[in-house]
Amino acid sequence: MKKVIVHLSHTDIRSDSRILKQLNAIKSIQGIDLYAIGIQSNGDQGKVILNSNLKIRSVKLVSKYLPKWPRLLRHFFNFLELHILFLKHLIRLKPTVVHCHDTTVLPVGVIIKFIFKSTLIYDAHELESNRNGQSWILSKCVYILERLLWGKIDHLISVSQTIVDWYIDEFGYKSNIVVLNSPEVVSNNNSQFEINYLRDLFKIGDSETIFIYLGIIGFGRGIEMYLDVFANRVKSAHIVFIGYGEFVDKVKKYSSLNNNIHYHEPVDHDQVVHISRSADFGLCFIENVSLSDYYCLPNKLFEYTFGGLKILGSNFPEIKKVIDEYGLGFSVEPNADSIANLINNLDLKNDLTSRTKDLFPLTWEAQSDKLLKLYLQILD
DSSP, X not given: OOEEEEEEESSOGGGOHHHHHHHHHHTTSTTEEEEEEEEOSXXXXXXXXXXXXXXXXXXOOGGGGSOSOOHHHHHHHHHHHHHHHHXXXXXXXXXXXXXXXXXXXXXXXXXXXXXXXXXXXXXXXXXXXXXXXXXXXXXXXXXXXHHHHGGGOOEEEESSHHHHHHHHHHHOOOEEEEOOOOOOOOOSTTOSOOTTHHHHHHTOOTTSEEEEEESOOSTTTTHHHHHHIIIIIOOSEEEEEESOSTTXXXXXXXXXXXXXXXXXXXXXXXXHHHHHTTSSEEEEOOOOSSHHHHTOOOHHHHHHHHTTOEEEEEOOHHHHHHHHHTTOEEEEOSSHHHHHHHHHTOOHHHHTOOOOSOOGGGSHHHHHHHHHHHHHHHHO
């Protein structure tokens, strides 16, 4: 009889690149049935996607469409409905392994572990109880939930060693691995983005330097610092923002007033590395707005790396460690003065030289190997 592995998430897994990469990494294991259950973000309720032995189901939460009740009350009803719907599917599947992505789905994972003696994996995509944009009450609820359920978890996965260390120091030791947010770099034969794509699109001269920002254009991501620096303190270089978020209109406004500030619509995940290759430097100045941000290793750091860019980033523990260890660029305090000073003093001829250290430990292949090893150990 095949062993059943189920991944659970409160996101729409069909568009969650980290979870999809993990599923693709383990679906080749012999003797398993692999399922994933998430929440739909559009109208195709209950649609099942078949991909080899991988089956993804997205369920609809009716409570998401309730009137504008207080946020905490809406969270409670979303949480309750999610667990009822997920339990219905999980009891039918009888999982051997339940892989819970983030805290929201952890309680239903614990229930299934109790019923079927399943192995429980907790995959914390951030430091869940201290995140950017999360209210104090919700952070406290997450912390209490993690502490209460910690004893039921068999294996911990997270995105940086510092976050793993925090969990172990706070709640006690667990078997653990770090799975970095590395991109899955595919052949660029079908990419629409040539090496001079951004220069040609925004009519930037060959002698001018292009800095790129990828990701969410919102609070805590250094957006307002970048706008200040490139509008007022740096005139001999260009910045291109690519992404979406609450500050997009602000970026577009600055772009209309400054010929060295540009906005580009978001691109598909598999094209991010390819478009980054048409810039010179990648910007990764995360702000210290939460403990999760301070300990983070964001996607963009690795997207810039495999796009061949030098990186300018925050001198936070994990970001600085990776930049220094692999010779990826420079890290300074994330403030406008430090960023402007660094950019204005870059020696472009020397600072664009290629790195020499093997980058394999940062690749998705290396992360996939770690994940496969964990699963084979569990299933043996």
